[in-house]
Amino acid sequence: MIKHKMNIRYVVARNRLRKDNRIPIYIRITINNMRKQFSSGHFVKYKNWNSKTQSVEPPEPDAELINTQLSLIKTKLSQAFLFLQVKGSDFNVHDIYKQYKGETPKMEL
Template structure:
């Protein structure tokens, strides 16, 4: 589990000011010294933005709605961050963004998973590029690697990122 802090910053993209004098608000997520910036889809007049307090001022109906949207975005990002912390797996700023957007967080493949994927593809190619004997050797190789992992690592499977030269 990572003990890094999550930082959420809203900033204006003043170079993209439109004809009405409104500029887009961008959101920057910083986690473990990496950043992910994306558009919020919200527009504001640059003079109404207080960058230190991260809110639109003065309080009026339009600015209150904008501040509520920004607060909701921040809340959803924090919720995604907490859910990833609970999962007990390593994650990065892109995973936080994917979780915020409602997409699946990338799953890391393990050795036996890679073997299974390869063996399924090879089985479909029996008679075309491979013969049945070659496929059975791949299956046997997978079995031996699984046995090795159980004995040496005392686990059912090992993620590819956890492999070292000793393997």
């Protein structure tokens, strides 16, 4: 069995500024130098994003709600990672994402 270490980070795309001056928050999973990035579905003003703490700060409306939902996404990704580790076969970031979304990872097809 191969040992894997997963990193989960939230990143904002400053180049994707919307008309309401909000930018999207993306989730980035990294395992063995492979990345998978996908949208969280949340948008914030850049001045309300703290990249060091990886969180939305007031005065952003719904800051607490967004932080809670980001935390839930991270928890579900961690569960998917642990599930695939327990299965014992080799996997990559795409398999974790598929497991997180409820799809069947390619190793089970």
